[in-house]
Amino acid sequence: MRAAQVRLDGWGWRHAGRAAWATSGVSLRIEPGERVLLLGASGAGKSTLLHALAGVLGSSDEGEEAGSLTVDGERARPGTCGLVMQDPDAQTILERVGDDVAFGLENLAVPRDEIWPRVRTALADVGLALPLDHSTERLSGGQRQRLALAGALAMRPGLLLLDEPTANLDPAGVDEVRDAVARLVTQRETTLVIVEHRIETWLALVDRVVVLAAAGGVVADGPPDRVFSAHGDELAALGAWVPGIGHGLVPRVPPASRGAVLSAHELTIGYEADRPVRTVPVIDIPEGLSTTLTGANGSGKTTLALTLAGLLPPLAGHVEASAAISPPGPRFIMLSRRVVASHGQFAMRSDETPTYHDEPVTPPNREPSRTDPARWRSKELLTRLGTVFQDPEHQFVATTVADELAIGLRALRRPAREIDHRVAELLEQLHLSRLARANPFTLSGGEKRRLSVGTVLATSPAVMFLDEPTFGQDRRTWIDLVRLVAAQLDAGTTVVSATHDRDYLDLLGEHHVHLEATS
Amino acid sequence: MSLPNRAPSTALDRLNPVTRIAAAVIVSLPLLVTLDWVSGATMVAIVLVAALALGFPIGFIARRVWPVLALAPLAGLNMALYGRPGGFVHVDWFLVHVTDNSLHLAVAVMLRVLALGMPAILLFTGIDPTDLADGLAQVWRLPARFVLGALAGFRLITRFVDDWRSLALARRARGLGDTGAVRRWATMAFAMLVIAIRRGSKLATAMEARGFGTAPRTWARESHVGRADLVLVVSCLLAVAVALAAAAAAGTFWAVWT
Numbered sequence: 098m099r100a101a102q103v104r105l106d107g108w109g110w111r112h113a114g115r116a117a118w119a120t121s122g123v124s125l126r127i128e129p130g131e132r133v134l135l136l137g138a139s140g141a142g143k144s145t146l147l148h149a150l151a152g153v154l155g156s157s158d159e160g161e162e163a164g165s166l167t168v169d170g171e172r173a174r175p176g177t178c179g180l181v182m183q184d185p186d187a188q189t190i191l192e193r194v195g196d197d198v199a200f201g202l203e204n205l206a207v208p209r210d211e212i213w214p215r216v217r218t219a220l221a222d223v224g225l226a227l228p229l230d231h232s233t234e235r236l237s238g239g240q241r242q243r244l245a246l247a248g249a250l251a252m253r254p255g256l257l258l259l260d261e262p263t264a265n266l267d268p269a270g271v272d273e274v275r276d277a278v279a280r281l282v283t284q285r286e287t288t289l290v291i292v293e294h295r296i297e298t299w300l301a302l303v304d305r306v307v308v309l310a311a312a313g314g315v316v317a318d319g320p321p322d323r324v325f326s327a328h329g330d331e332l333a334a335l336g337a338w339v340p341g342i343g344h345g346l347v348p349r350v351p352p353a354s355r356g357a358v359l360s361a362h363e364l365t366i367g368y369e370a371d372r373p374v375r376t377v378p379v380i381d382i383p384e385g386l387s388t389t390l391t392g393a394n395g396s397g398k399t400t401l402a403l404t405l406a407g408l409l410p411p412l413a414g415h416v417e418a419s420a421a422i423s424p425p426g427p428r429f430i431m432l433s434r435r436v437v438a439s440h441g442q443f444a445m446r447s448d449e450t451p452t453y454h455d456e457p458v459t460p461p462n463r464e465p466s467r468t469d470p471a472r473w474r475s476k477e478l479l480t481r482l483g484t485v486f487q488d489p490e491h492q493f494v495a496t497t498v499a500d501e502l503a504i505g506l507r508a509l510r511r512p513a514r515e516i517d518h519r520v521a522e523l524l525e526q527l528h529l530s531r532l533a534r535a536n537p538f539t540l541s542g543g544e545k546r547r548l549s550v551g552t553v554l555a556t557s558p559a560v561m562f563l564d565e566p567t568f569g570q571d572r573r574t575w576i577d578l579v580r581l582v583a584a585q586l587d588a589g590t591t592v593v594s595a596t597h598d599r600d601y602l603d604l605l606g607e608h609h610v611h612l613e614a615t616s
Numbered sequence: 617m618s619l620p621n622r623a624p625s626t627a628l629d630r631l632n633p634v635t636r637i638a639a640a641v642i643v644s645l646p647l648l649v650t651l652d653w654v655s656g657a658t659m660v661a662i663v664l665v666a667a668l669a670l671g672f673p674i675g676f677i678a679r680r681v682w683p684v685l686a687l688a689p690l691a692g693l694n695m696a697l698y699g700r701p702g703g704f705v706h707v708d709w710f711l712v713h714v715t716d717n718s719l720h721l722a723v724a725v726m727l728r729v730l731a732l733g734m735p736a737i738l739l740f741t742g743i744d745p746t747d748l749a750d751g752l753a754q755v756w757r758l759p760a761r762f763v764l765g766a767l768a769g770f771r772l773i774t775r776f777v778d779d780w781r782s783l784a785l786a787r788r789a790r791g792l793g794d795t796g797a798v799r800r801w802a803t804m805a806f807a808m809l810v811i812a813i814r815r816g817s818k819l820a821t822a823m824e825a826r827g828f829g830t831a832p833r834t835w836a837r838e839s840h841v842g843r844a845d846l847v848l849v850v851s852c853l854l855a856v857a858v859a860l861a862a863a864a865a866a867g868t869f870w871a872v873w874t
Contacts, residue, residue: 153824176827186775187818190768190826192746199836204827212836234774248826368781408785475793484789490811491779492786494803508791538810552790 100129100288101178101255103150107164109313110145110154119145121163121313127305129255130285134299134321135292137309138335139541139571143292146309147258149173150290151180168256176205179249179287183261183569185241190248194220194236195229197244201252219251223277237394239270243277250281257281259291263298264569267394267597271298278302294571295338296321308332336571344576344600349583351607354383358419358560358591359405359470365413366397366404373412374400375615382560384419387582387592387605392612398595399487399564401612405593406484406562407470415469422559423468424477479505483558487565489549493537498529498548501537505556519555527551528577543574550581560591567598579604623742626671628848634751635845636739642852643735646860647728652870653720655863656727662855663734672738680741684733688726696722724870731859745770750839761829768823772815779811780804 109121120142127133137143148154149166152173166173182188191197198216207215213229220227223243236244242262249257259278263271275298282289282302291299306324308317317328325332325339333342359382367373375397382388382405390398403409405416467473470482486492495501502523506516524530527547532540537548546566553561563582567575582605586592594605602609628636647659667677696718703716749767752758783804787793792800823829863869 148821151825153821174830175824176830178825180822180825182818182822184818187815188822189771190819190823192744192771196746196836200823200828201826203833203836204830206832206834209834209836209838212834216836245822252826403785406789408788475788476791478789479791484786486782486786486789488782490807491782492790493807494787494790494792505791538807556791 099255100286101169102129103127103256103288103290104167104170105164106166108146108149108166109163110142110149111161111163112145113158113160118142118163118313119160120309123164123309123313123315125307125315125318127288127290129288131305132282132289132303133291133305133307134296134303135290135307135309136296136332136335136337138311139543139574141309141311143309144260147180147260147290147292150256151175151178151258153180176201176252177254178256178258179246179252179254180258181242181245181249181260181262183264185238185245185265188245188248189233189236189241192233193229194225194227194231194233194244197233198248198251201248205252215251215253216247219247222250222281223247224273224280237270238266239273239394242266242270242274246274246277246281254287256288256290259289259293261293261569262291263293263295268599269393271295275299275302294336297338297340300340311335333572336573338572344572344579344604346576346579346583346604348604348607349586351386354386354608356384356419357381358384358422359416361405361411361414361416363414364401364404364411364416366400366409367412368400368409370412375612376413377401377612380405380610382591382593383608384591385586385589386607387586387594388608388610389602389606390593390595390610390612391597391602393614396612396614398612402562402564402593402595403484405470406482406560407473407478408484410471416471417468418470418481420468422481424473424481426467476508479509479556479558481558482560482562483553483556484562485549485553485564485566487568489545490538492549492552493545496536497534498537498540499524499533501548502551502555505552509556523551523555526554527581542569543571543577546570546574546578547581550578554581554585558590560593561585563592563594563596565596566594567596567601575600624671624673624676626742627844628670628739629742630844631848632751632755632839632841632845633743633748634755634839635841635848636743639848639852640736640739642849643856644732646856647731649873650860650863650869650871651721651724651728652863652868653724653727654866654868655859656724656731658859658862659731659855660727660734662858663731663738666851666855667734667738677734677738680737681730681734684730684737687733688729691729692722692726694722695725747837747839750835750837754835754839755841760833764828765823768819769816772812772819775815776808776812780808783807 103126105123105125108123109118111118123146135143135146145154150168150173152175154160168178189197190200195216198219199212202212202215216229223246225240225243225247233241233244263274266274279302281287291303293299300321303321306317306319306321307315308324308328310316317324325341329339329342333339360380361377362379364377364380365373366375366377390401392398400409404411407416470478473481493501495504499520502520503516506519524533529544529548529551532544537545540548550566566578566582570578579601582592592605594601596602647655668674696714697712699718699721701713701715701717705713705715706719707714745767749763753760753763787800787804860869
């Protein structure tokens with residue numbers, strides 16, 4: 098393996114069918130063995146640049162290129178650089194660990210008897226001590242990213258490209274991947290280019306920071322401390338977590354809780370009866386506070402949140418909502434009680450003892466409520482338990498942003514004037530007004546996240562669930578999101594978040610529940 | 617991808633997966649173009665004995681084959697009631713003609729369904745997708761790009777199942793879970809399509825970054841066919857010959873074109 102040299106001269110790329118250039122006017126020279134952190138606002142074309150270096154941007158059918166980009170003096174070709182991307186799920190190619198690492202070597206036409214020793218070495222280098230026939234389906238996020246790293250490494254690339262490799266990982270996974278990369282580059286036998294918002298993770302490793310401007314070109318380039326002291330505030334405003342510049346938010350003083358709004362005992366949760374995810378002995382969600390659920394990947398945070406939110410029926414036990422938020426009992430019970438109370442003699446046979454005198458008759462304003470959210474109707478959830486899914490795309494149902502916000506209100510049959518008013522208000526609050534007519538699927542990551550929160554805010558539920566709300570968010574969109582959540586808390590909403598984001602926990606971990614990993 | 621009930625280890629495991637596919641084709645072709653009860657019954661008996669000899673536990677055979685057992689009488693009943701009439705007429709009512717001929721057809725069809733279904737199910741049980749892809753590309757020389765693309769895509773199905781489940785839960789969360797099933801399904805199908813395309817193109821990028829589809833490639837796992845594979849193919853040819861010979865000897869041989 099020999100470290101590669103990278104040269105860009107006025108390079109730019111425009112995706113086919115787009116008017117604007119994804120990136121343009123980039124001139125840059127990276128020497129063999131250098132370790133570069135690439136920063137820039139979202140939309141500045143960082144990923145596009147990495148894909149170009151990896152040779153996977155495609156042919157002239159897929160876009161238009163300007164200037165020149167070379168790796169070791171040649172046009173970038175696929176298979177010569179190692180590329181690790183953000184989504185751990187999307188880059189596992191084969192079923193068995195060994196086969197997955199061998200895939201790149203096969204494509205490079207490496208002879209069979211050389212493949213397996215290289216596969217074993219690569220797995221050892223990233224610290225994945227697993228049998229070669231171990232199933233890739235059973236790996237954690239951190240393990241999957243290390244597997245992708247091993248797959249790239251086995252090919253002995255002179256240039257390693259990491260595109261937000263830890264954005265979707267829990268803290269343990271982040272450390273695993275960072276340590277593996279650190280071991281790989283100590284000999285400086287490979288040039289390293291990393292794109293990542295969480296600068297802290299990589300700070301000790303990189304010796305140069307390059308900042309791309311949204312309008313094109315390079316705005317800053319130099320050693321990390323020099324770049325951060327000269328451009329720190331600017332970078333923070335663009336979304337990077339610059340060391341020494343925090344989020345500037347402070348936790349509120351939590352109010353005294355008014356008791357549990359949701360509680361459960363001996364709850365067994367899961368999707369299929371024969372495959373329970375875990376059992377939860379007892380859990381209480383205090384009203385008006387922010388509860389945070391933490392636990393390693395696979396500990397069942399999401400499953401628990403979906404169960405408490407009334408979306409996933411528990412396999413055993415049940416969730417009980419407070420009477421205050423539960424819907425009134427079914428109408429027929431209410432009617433029959435009234436009938437019995439006023440015309441008891443019609444409903445009784447002569448040999449029966451009347452029982453209604455012994456029981457207090459439920460007054461009309463205090464109907465028996467149905468406290469099991471799993472049995473509520475879908476519409477009844479809207480104003481009671483709202484859920485923001487981990488992947489915003491899972492919850493989009495409309496063709497425009499404005500419609501997306503209106504859907505819940507229409508299901509509740511609110512008057513049109515009220516709906517229009519509420520939607521306009523939300524668009525403003527979420528900074529989405531100029532995108533009101535856009536298709537939700539075309540928004541950026543941060544915009545999608547805000548919209549998914551907005552769809553829940555629209556119907557003002559008493560309790561709001563958020564599943565990994567800060568996944569993949571940069572500093573700017575992170576602050577936007579935490580502010581939105583804090584505003585809901587101030588308005589009296591109960592919030593429950595499944596998360597492993599330390600800053601989020603510091604601000605919003607008013608009531609903390611940690612799920613130990615299951616065996 | 618693991619199947620819900622694990623396939624037992626049998627003598628078939630030593631074979632190349634493509635041989636199993638070849639065997640299934642050899643066994644079923646003659647049965648598809650003939651229709652009589654003797655050849656069907658002979659085949660069912662041979663398959664049953666062979667399966668036990670290869671090491672399939674009887675309980676496993678029963679579990680896997682029962683859907684076919686349930687289906688066979690249905691197909692048979694149809695034939696009994698509506699099959700080509702001929703010979704003695706037992707019942708004649710409206711479109712229903714139960715005759716000697718249609719009863720013969722009914723029995724033959726039931727046995728045919730079993731004789732076709734059983735070997736296919738047992739031969740395809742427990743084939744490892746990766747090994748199959750290796751066999752298709754190295755032994756049968758199908759294009760590597762196509763075979764490996766399909767293999768990697770196949771792995772995404774697990775993800776899609778999870779996606780679909782989340783989409784359904786999200787519809788309930790959004791207040792759309794009570795009514796309008798068709799509309800709800802349409803929004804799920806659209807989201808699924810978008811998500812599937814995104815995942816697929818990410819996977820394609822990851823594969824391309826690892827040099828997929830650029831040049832002639834090597835294979836980390838050798839896929840070859842040996843004597844055991846030949847034995848299975850020859851055995852299947854023999855089984856078919858025996859079944860057809862039995863029908864000819866019994867005088868019941870009946871090809872579908874006569």
